[in-house]
Amino acid sequence: MSEARQDSKNKMTASIPRREFIRTGAGGLAAAPVIHSASGGSASAAHMPVQGVIDCQSHLFVPEILDLMEKRTADPVVYRKGEERYVRMGDWHRRVLPNHTDVKAKIADMDAAGIAQTALSINDPGPEWFSADSYRIARICNDYIFGVVEGYPDRFFGLCVLPLQDLKASLEELDRCVRQLKMRGILLYTNLAGRFPDEPELRPLFARAADLGLPILLHPAKPLMTDVVKGYEMTSSLGNMFEDTIALTRIIMAGILDEYPSLKLVCPHLGGTLPYIIGRLDHQVTVLKRGPAHLKRLPSEYLKQVYLDIVSPLPLAIRFACDFMGPDRLVFGSDHPWVDPKLILDTLRKADLPEEDMSKILFDNARRLFGV
Numbered sequence: 001m002s003e004a005r006q007d008s009k010n011k012m013t014a015s016i017p018r019r020e021f022i023r024t025g026a027g028g029l030a031a032a033p034v035i036h037s038a039s040g041g042s043a044s045a046a047h048m049p050v051q052g053v054i055d056c057q058s059h060l061f062v063p064e065i066l067d068l069m070e071k072r073t074a075d076p077v078v079y080r081k082g083e084e085r086y087v088r089m090g091d092w093h094r095r096v097l098p099n100h101t102d103v104k105a106k107i108a109d110m111d112a113a114g115i116a117q118t119a120l121s122i123n124d125p126g127p128e129w130f131s132a133d134s135y136r137i138a139r140i141c142n143d144y145i146f147g148v149v150e151g152y153p154d155r156f157f158g159l160c161v162l163p164l165q166d167l168k169a170s171l172e173e174l175d176r177c178v179r180q181l182k183m184r185g186i187l188l189y190t191n192l193a194g195r196f197p198d199e200p201e202l203r204p205l206f207a208r209a210a211d212l213g214l215p216i217l218l219h220p221a222k223p224l225m226t227d228v229v230k231g232y233e234m235t236s237s238l239g240n241m242f243e244d245t246i247a248l249t250r251i252i253m254a255g256i257l258d259e260y261p262s263l264k265l266v267c268p269h270l271g272g273t274l275p276y277i278i279g280r281l282d283h284q285v286t287v288l289k290r291g292p293a294h295l296k297r298l299p300s301e302y303l304k305q306v307y308l309d310i311v312s313p314l315p316l317a318i319r320f321a322c323d324f325m326g327p328d329r330l331v332f333g334s335d336h337p338w339v340d341p342k343l344i345l346d347t348l349r350k351a352d353l354p355e356e357d358m359s360k361i362l363f364d365n366a367r368r369l370f371g372v
Contacts, residue, residue, distance in 0.1 A: 052114060052115060052116020052117065052363065053113070053114055053115045053116060053332055053345070053362045053363055054115075054116065054117045054118070054119075054331075054332065054362070054363045054366035054367065054370075054372065055110070055115045055117070055118040055119065055332060055333060055334045055336070055341065056119045056217070056266065056309050056331045056332060056333045056366050056369075056370075057119065057121075057217065057219075057268050057309050057311060057333030057334060057335050057336075058106070058118045058119065058120055058121070058333075058334055058335070058336045058337075059120070059121055059122060059123040059335075059336070059337065059338075060100065060101060060103065060106065060120065060122065060123065060144075060145075060148070060337075061087075061096055061100045061101050061122070061123045062101075062122055062123075062140065062141050062144045063101050063144075064140055064144065065122075065137065065140060065141065066078050066085065066087075066096065066101070068137075069087065069125075070085070075088060075089050075090060075129070076088065076089045076125040076129050076130075078096070084096070087125070089125060089129070089222040090222065090226060091226050091227070091230045091235075092222050092223075092226055092235050097337070099337050100123065100337050103148055103151070103152070105337075106118070106336065106337065107152065107155060109336060109337075109340070109341060110155065110336075110341070112341075112342065113334070113340075113341035113342045113345055114345070115334070115341055116155070116363075117154070117155060117156065117157065117372060118155060118156050118157075118336075119156075119157055119158075119159055119184065119185065119217070119366075119370060120145055120148060120149065120156045120157070120158055120159065121145065121158070121159040121161070121187040121217070121219070122141045122144075122145065122161055122187070124189060124219070124220075124221050124222070125221070125222070126161050126187075126189045126192070126221060127141065127161055127162065127163045127164070128163070128164050128165055128189070128192040128193045128195075129193050131165070134163035134164075134165050134166070135163040135166065135169050135173070137163070138160075138161055138162055138163040138170075138173055139173065141160075141161050142158075142160045142161065142173070142176075142177050142181060142183070143181075145158040145159070145160070145181075145183075146158055146177075146181040146182075146183075149182075157182075157183075157184040157370060157372055158177075158181065158182070158183045158184060159183060159184065159185040159186060159187045159217055160173070160174065160177035160181070160183040160185075160186055160187065161186075161187050162174055162186065162188075162205070164192050164197075164202065164205070165192075167201060167202065167204060167205065170205060171204065171205070171208055174186070174205075174208060174209075178212060178214065183214075184214070184215070184370045184371065184372065185214055185215040185216065185217055185266075185370060186205075186209060186214060186215070186216045186217065187217050187219055188205075188216050188217065188218055188219070189218075189219055189220070189221035190218055190219065190220050190221055190243040190244060190246070190247035191221050191222075191223075191224055191243065191247065192221070193221075194224065196246075196247065196250050197218075197247060197250075197251065198247075198250040198251050198253075198254040198256060203256070203259070206256055206259070206260050206263055207259075207260060209260075209263060209264070210260040210262045210263045210264075213262070213264065213371075214264070215264040215265070215266055215307075215369055215370060216263070216264065216265050216266065217266045217268070218244065218247055218248060218265070218266065218267045218268065219268060220239070220240035220241075220243035220244060220268075221243065223235055223239030223240060223242065223243045224243070224246075225238075225239055225242060225243075226239055236338075240269065240272075241269055241272040241273055242272060242273065243272070244267055244268060244269050244271060244272030244273075244274070245271070245272035245273045245274045245277075246272075247267075248265075248267045248271060248272065248274055248303075248306065249274060249281070249299075251265070252299050252302040252303065253281075253291060253292050253295070253299070254292070255292065255294050255295060257302045257305050257306075258294075258295070258296055258297075258302075261305075264307070264369060265305070265306045265307065266306070266307040266308070266309060266331065266369070267306055267307070267308050267309075268308075268309045268311055268333060268335070269309070269311045269312065269335075270308050270309070270310060270311070270312050270317055270318070270321045271303070271306070271308045271321070274303060275303065275308070275320065275321055275324050275325065276320070278299055278300045278303055279300070281299040281300070282298045282299055282300050285298070285299060286298065303325075304324075304325055304326070304329065306329065307329050307330070307331055307365070307369060308321055308325060308329060308330055308331070309330070309331050309332065309333030310330055310331070310332055310333060310344060310347075310348060310361060311333045311334065311335045311339065311344055312344070312347060313343060313344075313347055314347065315347050315348075315350040315351040315352070316351075318330075318347060318348060318351040318353075319351045319352075319353070322351070322353055322357060322361075327353070327356070327357035327360045327361060327365075328360060328365060329365070330360070330361045330365065331361060331365050331366045331369065332344070332345075332348070332361055332362050332363075332366065348361065348362075
């Protein structure tokens with residue numbers, strides 16, 4: 001970026017008082033989308049990443065992957081119903097809407113919510129669902145995310161996915177993503193086509209991420225409990241939340257956070273249900289002596305090492321997470337395009353947190369975490 005351009009951006013961001021931005025939240029940028037710079041020109045709020053909200057969870061379907069799935073006969077597949085396309089993974093069917101592949105539509109929604117920068121990742125299914133073809137799928141996905149970031153470098157930074165059936169290939173792809181594609185983190189699914197990410201053979205991935213200082217964002221895959229919640233449309237509402245809970249619990253109980261204490265781990269959706277029930281784990285491990293004997297601390301203490309994004313429509317849940325985790329461990333996420341970012345921003349405002357805590361959650365923590 002040229003010095004002149006950077007200077008212009010700094011002047012523009014300075015024109016929005018910090019207190020006013022936090023107080024008005026999404027409206028701070030949405031209500032005034034054109035900001036006049038000192039040079040007399042004007043610049044859209046789209047070019048103001050420094051003081052704006054940073055969204056740590058946002059997704060796009062990769063068009064090429066959707067086209068490939070439409071030719072498959074085994075899950076995951078894409079099928080058509082009239083003019084609409086659906087992704088099928090067993091009993092889980094999701095409609096692909098036009099904005100699910102539309103970068104400009106995502107930027108428009110970011111602008112409307114006052115989001116300056118977004119950590120961009122793919123929508124599942126991840127590469128592990130494609131068996132022997134997983135390495136090629138991972139490269140297609142990562143190249144696509146890189147292309148979007150390259151086209152809009154002030155608005156996006158990328159999270160990569162890896163072909164985790166083959167650890168050697170995964171580490172090679174991770175190196176490519178960091179060195180060539182300038183990815184800022186890893187998207188790691190809560191289950192890898194039925195395998196859990198805490199399995200011993202995957203430890204080198206956590207080691208490499210810790211060495212690189214690269215955050216790992218857990219994200220639900222097709223929930224293993226889909227059969228339990230089917231029939232009531234609860235796969236996303238309950239299934240995904242328990243995926244978060246189980247994957248994060250297994251990582252804690254496996255001792256991974258002892259083995260790699262510098263690991264930057266982010267769990268979405270306020271950690272699923274884990275913050276709410278972590279006291280039971282503490283009791284089971286310390287009083288009833290159930291669980292791994294090698295843990296050096298209480299499970300709740302490991303949990304406080306993790307970052308949680310605030311994707312929740314319940315203000316009280318955000319307040320509890322802030323009280324329990326501390327404001328330094330929460331980051332803003334939208335789960336766009338499945339969730340309207342303004343819903344999460346409105347929920348955060350209704351949580352009525354101190355201004356300093358709001359600032360940390362909206363942008364300070366993410367800047368530090370992802371180095372943006």
